[in-house]
Amino acid sequence: MAETVLITGGTGMIGRRLTTLLLEKGYQVAYLSRKQQNNPNVKIYRWDIEKNFIEEEALRKADYIIHLAGAGIADQRWTASRKQEIIQSRTKSIELIARKLQERPYQVKACVSASGIGFYGADTGDVRVSEQTPSGTDFVAHVTRHWENAVELIDNIGIRTTKLRTGIVLSTQGGALPKIALPVQWGVGAPLASGKQWTSWIHIDDLCRMYIEALENPAWRGAYNAVAPTPVTNAVLTRQIAEVLDRPLWLPNIPSFVLKAVFGEMANLVIGGNYVLNHRIKAETNFTYQFEDLKQALSHLYEK
Template sequence: MNILLTGGSGLIGSQLARLLIAEGHEVRILTREVEVEKPFYNWKKDTIDEKVFENLDGIIHLAGASLMNSWSKSYKEQIISSRVDTAHLLYRYCENLKISLKFFISASGSSFYGQKTTSSIFTENDKAGNDFLAEVCVKWENAALQFKKLGSRVVCVRTPLVLGKNADSLKLMKLPTQFGLGASLGKGTQWSPWIHIDDLCKIYSEATMNNNFTGSYNVVVSEHITHQNFMKKLAHAMGKPLFLPNIPSQLVKIGMGEKACLILEGSRLSNEKLLATGFKFNYLTLDQAFQEVV
């Protein structure tokens, strides 16, 4: 199939592109570079090279500004616009060019339910939260759902922490740990949903071909683990001790600002809807994942 991929130069997008190409698909990647050659196509603020839409079968939308940067007011607007405005632009092109897509698959976040720690295990039927990250996810998914009006099958991939060798979030956790200075942040009882990057790319790939994929999905492993146990397993995998006391939440907030909620809060998510499609994880436990990425 001919697949358009946004965010194709990022951690997930670059690996997904390699997987899709290996599976025999033609992958077209949007880039803001001026001089480009296939599989890259030029993409300016409000303009996309129309050649990318020729005989197009589907779109995978991964583009979005990183959550790891400082959350100033202007950057928070960029976090939303980089995800939502891009989807709107793609929709306008598909509508104007009368493109009938088989699918539109969009990234989303496990923070859809609000970045909070509760006793609940959230399913896709639970309502959205009311904080900034939930707002991002809702607008992100609504922008994707408009493709239904064009007859497309729409899939939203609610993604938690992604474990990969070059993942920035994992690098930040590994840095102090490798010097024996690792510690849990906050109470440590917050849940840490995760997925290995190989499994995440596999989900995107299967969603392009499997018509059973429709709507939103929590793409998390079945293993529920707290942040404190996450850090213990990371230290063990690195052959390092973890003896320092937890770093108080207030200190983390001073250092990270509002985005500290990414690490200080977290709830469990159900993956039953995903498993019902027939998907099988390659990495079922954190120990397995750390064996590969650490």
């Protein structure tokens, strides 16, 4: 009998690719969703966080849980209400799952949750940060701390729990890369702010393989930095995208004050940066990356 992986946020960019890889490995995949989905390969269970409701069969049949649900942190300007939504969309969902698991017997063996390198703050400069680095103090760090604390409720029940502090996920199907690549494709691309801020990235396939490894390997527990081993500056990232797309870069850098005027406080996400070390992945696991080099990753994504 195939094991079942229950996913929150399964229809997002990461969830869709992860679903494909899980199905290829022979797992059954189920989603928790507020809406009916048309995917013949995935079982859909209803849930309503505000009404404290999850279809009972969803958790009873789950062998593993993957928590990806969360409002996009860069999708809208950070108003007070949007900030609250960003936090609650990540925490209330997993808190509900934890409460429901406590109410009945379960067979869940492990839970793997998304987290973010924003745990360390939106801008850590040139400091090399590892899993032992303390949390930052800005809004992004505040979100991620609350997120991880909520996930700890699953660990407290006695279910092995892993948190993947994810960098910039490279995919042509969503996330940051299409937004960066579009002006480059139009010939108006340029590095942001100083261009010297660090970008810690990971190819979406490596990230999804990391999730599966974290499910299957009982040694994986706690927080891991889910990034490739080769961070680059924003200027290098922009230049590599231009090279792969065979487009020129001739504009000057976009100044910080322009970014702040357009995006408000959210501009900190691109003005700042993090040089994140994948210390625990390298030192404690046998995980092998398919894409360690940025140009290799971009060439694969754009099939060059």
